[in-house]
Amino acid sequence: MTLEAVAANLGGVALVALPGLGLVELFAPLRRLPFPSRLGYSYLLGLLTLGGALFAGSHLFGVPLRRPAILAVALVPAVLGLIRRHPRVHSRSSRWQLAAVLCIAAICLGPLTSALTAPLGDWDGRMTWSPLAAYLRAEGTVDASVLQEDHWWIVHPRYPPLLPLAQVAVQETFGAGEDDQYYRALYAAFLPALLLVLYDGSRRAAGTRTAILTTSSVAVLPFLSYGAGGATSAYSDLPLAGFYGAALVLLLLERRRPSAGLAAGCMLAGAILTKNEGALLAIAALILASLRLDRRHSSWFACAAGPALAAFALLTSWRAAIPNRQDEDYFAVLSLPELLHGAFARLPVIVPEILRWTFRWSSWLGFWILFLVILIAGWRALRRPDARLLLLAGLVPAAIGWAAYAVSTRVEGLMGETWDRFLLQGMIPLAITFACALQKILAHRVDFAPPRSTYE
Amino acid sequence: MRSRVIFGLLAVYLAIGVAVGLRNTALRLRSAARSAGLSAGEMRTRILGAEYVTAIERLRSMIPVDEPYLLREMEEPGVILWTRFDLLPRRAILDIEPPPDARSACLRAQVRWLVVATATRQAPLIYERPVTVPSGCPPAPWRRGE
Numbered sequence: 001m002t003l004e005a006v007a008a009n010l011g012g013v014a015l016v017a018l019p020g021l022g023l024v025e026l027f028a029p030l031r032r033l034p035f036p037s038r039l040g041y042s043y044l045l046g047l048l049t050l051g052g053a054l055f056a057g058s059h060l061f062g063v064p065l066r067r068p069a070i071l072a073v074a075l076v077p078a079v080l081g082l083i084r085r086h087p088r089v090h091s092r093s094s095r096w097q098l099a100a101v102l103c104i105a106a107i108c109l110g111p112l113t114s115a116l117t118a119p120l121g122d123w124d125g126r127m128t129w130s131p132l133a134a135y136l137r138a139e140g141t142v143d144a145s146v147l148q149e150d151h152w153w154i155v156h157p158r159y160p161p162l163l164p165l166a167q168v169a170v171q172e173t174f175g176a177g178e179d180d181q182y183y184r185a186l187y188a189a190f191l192p193a194l195l196l197v198l199y200d201g202s203r204r205a206a207g208t209r210t211a212i213l214t215t216s217s218v219a220v221l222p223f224l225s226y227g228a229g230g231a232t233s234a235y236s237d238l239p240l241a242g243f244y245g246a247a248l249v250l251l252l253l254e255r256r257r258p259s260a261g262l263a264a265g266c267m268l269a270g271a272i273l274t275k276n277e278g279a280l281l282a283i284a285a286l287i288l289a290s291l292r293l294d295r296r297h298s299s300w301f302a303c304a305a306g307p308a309l310a311a312f313a314l315l316t317s318w319r320a321a322i323p324n325r326q327d328e329d330y331f332a333v334l335s336l337p338e339l340l341h342g343a344f345a346r347l348p349v350i351v352p353e354i355l356r357w358t359f360r361w362s363s364w365l366g367f368w369i370l371f372l373v374i375l376i377a378g379w380r381a382l383r384r385p386d387a388r389l390l391l392l393a394g395l396v397p398a399a400i401g402w403a404a405y406a407v408s409t410r411v412e413g414l415m416g417e418t419w420d421r422f423l424l425q426g427m428i429p430l431a432i433t434f435a436c437a438l439q440k441i442l443a444h445r446v447d448f449a450p451p452r453s454t455y456e
Numbered sequence: 457m458r459s460r461v462i463f464g465l466l467a468v469y470l471a472i473g474v475a476v477g478l479r480n481t482a483l484r485l486r487s488a489a490r491s492a493g494l495s496a497g498e499m500r501t502r503i504l505g506a507e508y509v510t511a512i513e514r515l516r517s518m519i520p521v522d523e524p525y526l527l528r529e530m531e532e533p534g535v536i537l538w539t540r541f542d543l544l545p546r547r548a549i550l551d552i553e554p555p556p557d558a559r560s561a562c563l564r565a566q567v568r569w570l571v572v573a574t575a576t577r578q579a580p581l582i583y584e585r586p587v588t589v590p591s592g593c594p595p596a597p598w599r600r601g602e
Contacts, residue, residue, distance in 0.1 A: 001491055001499070103474050110481030117488045119500050123534075126541040138521070138545035146547050151560050153527065153540070153550040178516065178544075179496040213466065220473025225480065365476065370469050377462055438466070441459050 001117045009116055009185035012170035016186060019074050020046025022081020027263040029254050033200065040196025041263075043189060044242050048270040049077055051165040052311070055273065058142040059318050065140050070169045100212045104219040108192050111231035115184035118232075123417075125234030128156045133164035133183070137171055143321060150323040158319045158327065162273035163187075163236045183234070190238040191231035194428065195219050197242060201249035201432045205386065206439035214435040217370070218427065223363040229421040236275045237421040243271035244281045245428020248393050251289040251304060252386050253432075261303030264289075268304065269311035277400055277425065279315075282308045284396040288389045334407055342406030350405050353412060357419040368423075371434050378437030387436040394430030397422040504577055511579030512542045515571060518582060519546055523598050525569035526551040526585075532575045539573040539580045562593035 020042030024030040030041050053073040057063035093101070120126060131154070135146045142161060146152045167183040176182045195215050202211035224230050229237040247267035254260040268285060271278035286305055293301050358368050381387050401415075401422035408414045423430075491499060501509045519525050525543070528551040529536040540548050551570060555561040565588050572581040589595055 001488055002493060002495055005496065103478070106481055107474070107477035110477065110484045113481070113484040113488045117484070117491050117499065119496070119503055120541075121503075123537075127537045131541060131544055134544035135547075151549055151563055152524075153548045155537070177496075179500060181496065213470075216470055217466070217473070220470065220477045222476065222480065225477070365473050366469065367473075370465060373465065374462060377458060438462075441462050 005180065005182065006116055008170075008174035008176070008180070008182040011174055012182050012186045013189045015070075015074050015170060015173055016046040016050055016166060016189070017043050018046065019049045019077035019081075020044065022077035022079065023049055025081045025084040026259075028257070028259040029250065030263055036196055037200040037203075040193045040200065040242075041246055043193035044197070044239075044246055044270055045263075045266060046077075047162065047166055047239065048243075048266055048273070050074055050169050051162040052269065052273060054165045054169060055142055055161060055318070056314055059314065062141070065136060065142070065165070065168050065172065067172055070173050074169070074173075097208070097212055100216050104195060104216060105192075107219050107225065108188075108195070108231075111191060111225040112185060112188045114226070114232045115188040119179075120181055120184065120234055122228050122233040122235065124228070128159055129164055129234050129236060130167065130183075131155075132157075132159065132161060133167035133171070136161065136164055137168045142318065147322045150325055153326070155326040158322050158324050160236075160273045160275060160278065160315055161318075162270065163234075163239060167234075184232075187234050187238070188231040190242055191224055194224075194238060194242045194245065197246045197249060198428050198431055201245065201253060201428060202435035204249065204253045205390075205432050206435035210435050210439040210442065213438065214431055217367065217434070218431050221364055221367055223420055224424065224427075227363055227420055227424075228417075229424055235421070237424050240271055240275045240278055240281070241425045241427050243267045243274060243278070244285065244393075244397075244425060247271065247282070247285050247304075248288075248390065248429050249432070251285060252292070252389050252393070256292060256297040256300040258299045258303045261300040262307065265304040265307035268308040272308060272311040273315060277397065279312060280400055281396060281425070282312075285393060288393050291385075291389065328408070334403070339403055339406050343402060346406060346411060349411055350402065350415070353415040354419060357415065358423065360420075363420055364423075371430070374434055374437045374441065378440035381433070381436035381440040384436060387433055390429040390436075391433040394426035394428075394433060397425035507579050508577045512539075515543060515580065515582050519543065519569050519571075521546060523569070524549055524567055525571050526564060526567050527571050527573065529573045530575065532573075535573040535575055538576065539571060543571070562590055563596050565590050565593070566596040566599055 017039070021038070023045045024033075024038055024042050030038060033041070050070070050073055054063075054065055054069065057069060057073070058065055063069050120130060135144050135154075136142055139145065142165065147154060147157045166186060170176075170183045170186055171180070174182050195218065198218060199211050199215040202214045206214070218224065224238070226232055229235040231238060244267075247264045250260050250264035250267065254264075264285075268282040272282050286301075286308065289304060290301065358364070359366070382391065401419060404418070405411050405415055491502070494502065497509070524547040527536050527540060527548040536548075536550075548571075549560075549564060549567060551564075555564055568585055568587050570583040570585055572583070574580055587599075589599070
């Protein structure tokens with residue numbers, strides 16, 4: 001690890017975070033948040049801005065994926081944000097809160113250090129995401145011929161390219177050579193971003209102290225730091241979990257105003273452009289949000305759906321020129337009778353495997369046992385509509401996984417590779433439900449009083 | 457009573473989790489301190505082995521960035537993914553017999569390099585092939601300048 005590599009990696013994080021910090025100023029529900037919470041949403045918004053603008057610019061207008069375009073996309077929102085700065089809310093922290101924050105920061109330092117020192121060693125990062133980034137960078141366009149000509153060997157050529165584009169931006173901006181992996185911190189930073197969004201969601205739903213306990217409980221999970229799909233890898237599951245969770249916080253725990261809908265819509269757009277499951281998760285989030293819909297708030301819902309539809313249209317247009325190959329393509333083989341038959345007939349295979357992976361100590365440290373105990377003990381929290389919706393939302397990725405296992409031709413192998421990641425994708429809504437139940441259990445203690453509800 | 461038990465469980469979980477998390481961080485920091493100042497290439501040699509890294513360097517110097525190669529694996533499934541990753545952004549054509557269609561056969565005949573991925577951390581092999589433009593085939597895009 002050289003100083004130059006560390007600086008380029010941290011520069012890559014700044015390249016994503018700075019435009020995001022500028023953009024949050026445009027969204028009323030985000031700009032008044034304390035800085036740490038704002039930073040979590042900023043990182044996600046910055047990724048969408050950088051990757052999404054390069055995607056649209058390259059695909060629709062032929063803008064080359066080179067340094068001038070990348071810097072323009074990153075700097076314009078950052079400068080806009082400086083011009084439109086708003087007054088801030090400052091919150092006081094107690095000593096034990098500061099201690100928890102230090103512990104979480106120290107834990108997040110582990111995967112960052114690992115990412116900066118060891119070469120990329122994970123399966124999907126080397127198989128799918130980083131090769132896509134390398135090809136896009138080499139050709140300088142998102143419509144690379146290596147994707148569009150079917151004789152080239154590409155695994156999952158139609159996977160959404162948001163993360164590879166962010167990777168291109170970092171590598172190109174800092175002039176990375178063949179062996180330089182300046183994008184590793186970019187992925188590692190999704191862990192603190194996810195934790196900051198989780199903290200904000202839990203605080204809204206269950207109060208500050210419960211939120212700190214919940215965030216700490218999630219931060220210590222080894223899978224989030226070192227698992228295949230965690231912060232040291234170059235998988236897209238951690239970013240997807242962040243986008244999906246942030247969208248749900250803004251859709252289900254925020255007042256129904258158009259700016260909140262638009263911010264949530266941007267997060268849904270990010271989910272769609274990050275991973276195949278993102279489109280299904282976005283649909284699920286919008287269906288759950290529609291349960292809060294009434295005539296007075298139709299513009300809120302339209303603002304949430306708009307960016308998601310635009311992202312889906314962009315992705316579909318890009319994919320149209322790419323012949324699919326080396327891909328499971330579950331949608332093509334999926335039929336309802338087969339799905340229903342497989343979902344039940346394969347129960348004896350699926351259930352034991354799910355239990356094995358869910359309760360594996362080395363990945364989850366018994367978190368899901370604690371989750372179940374707290375959810376059962378604090379079940380009265382589920383009387384709240386927001387908690388019920390969040391629990392449902394958290395189970396959607398698992399349901400998608402179940403559907404894939406029901407039709408897959410190699411169910412046991414696939415479960416070992418993916419089940420942990422489906423749990424990760426639903427982590428924010430599940431953990432906020434955990435916070436609601438925990439708050440219910442501890443409510444009689446004065447220092448765990450419930451927060452003011454934002455649910456209308 | 458119930459809340460005390462839950463609080464106790466949570467405290468035990470967090471105590472274990474924080475200890476595990478901090479230990480993991482300490483191990484990574486120690487490892488980082490040992491590798492401070494090493495370049496990306498030196499780190500690759502340290503982790504992937506000198507034999508593999510030297511072979512990859514050789515392949516990189518032989519195959520121009522804008523020229524494709526045929527890729528085949530020996531017994532170990534998936535090892536081609538690692539070799540392909542280390543040769544990026546060079547394009548690979550999977551060497552399966554027989555070629556799936558006539559166009560593919562045309563293109564393969566014009567690829568100069570065959571790379572065989574052997575096993576994890578073992579040197580991949582490279583062979584130079586005779587390049588021909590079969591009758592009825594147009595020259596491949598990477599050969600048009602020749």
